[in-house]
Amino acid sequence: MGEQRDVGVSVLAVGAHPDDVELGCGGALLRHAARGDHVTILVMTDGGRALLDDMSRRMEQQTAASVLDADLIWGGFDDGFVPEGPESISVIDDALASTGAEILYTHAPDDTHQDHRATAAACLAAGRKLSTILQYETPSTRHFDPTVFVDVEASLDDKLAALRSHMSQVLRHGPVDLEVIEAQARFRGSQARVAAAEGFEVARLAWDLSTAAAIAPVVSLEVVRSAR
Numbered sequence: 001m002g003e004q005r006d007v008g009v010s011v012l013a014v015g016a017h018p019d020d021v022e023l024g025c026g027g028a029l030l031r032h033a034a035r036g037d038h039v040t041i042l043v044m045t046d047g048g049r050a051l052l053d054d055m056s057r058r059m060e061q062q063t064a065a066s067v068l069d070a071d072l073i074w075g076g077f078d079d080g081f082v083p084e085g086p087e088s089i090s091v092i093d094d095a096l097a098s099t100g101a102e103i104l105y106t107h108a109p110d111d112t113h114q115d116h117r118a119t120a121a122a123c124l125a126a127g128r129k130l131s132t133i134l135q136y137e138t139p140s141t142r143h144f145d146p147t148v149f150v151d152v153e154a155s156l157d158d159k160l161a162a163l164r165s166h167m168s169q170v171l172r173h174g175p176v177d178l179e180v181i182e183a184q185a186r187f188r189g190s191q192a193r194v195a196a197a198e199g200f201e202v203a204r205l206a207w208d209l210s211t212a213a214a215i216a217p218v219v220s221l222e223v224v225r226s227a228r
Contacts, residue, residue: 012041
């Protein structure tokens with residue numbers, strides 16, 4: 001963990017594997033960091049089943065976290081075996097406690113990968129006291145229907161730079177197809193009536209009309225709106 005900073009909001013983004021967080025909410029995390037929020041990434045596995053040299057994926061994730069100006073925590077589970085119960089919930093509980101996170105980003109629950117589903121379920125349990133939980137999409141997400149969008153036009157280039165840190169996944173023609181990721185951001189932007197956006201399903205989102213931002217703490221990232 002880096003040195004503690006004076007920040008407005010602490011944010012925790014949880015992914016099952018290296019590159020999940022960058023794919024799903026990298027642009028939003030860059031917006032958080034730019035406004036002075038404290039961003040932490042929790043990665044539940046090292047992604048070792050996707051690459052023989054699992055230390056390379058660890059190094060890639062550390063580089064990506066640096067691009068996002070985020071601290072990095074490892075969950076310690078084996079790739080493909082994120083548990084669906086107290087053990088994984090406890091890891092996320094500890095991360096929430098150590099960071100004091102007020103916003104939690106995680107996987108959308110409808111997903112073909114068992115690690116993603118288990119991580120999403122554990123986050124909902126661990127985040128039971130949080131008022132803001134947003135769920136992001138990755139290439140294995142199914143039936144994704146976002147209703148909250150964050151404008152990432154200003155951070156899209158840096159999001160793509162963070163994804164380039166996961167070079168093993170780019171070169172393997174796997175989930176990190178940078179052209180597809182940029183096209184997806186443009187498509188979500190069209191839904192949100194902006195140039196580029198990340199979309200989120202809402203597990204929980206509290207409106208605070210007493211603040212100047214109108215919705216705390218998300219709206220100061222500039223876009224929170226429904227496509228309906």
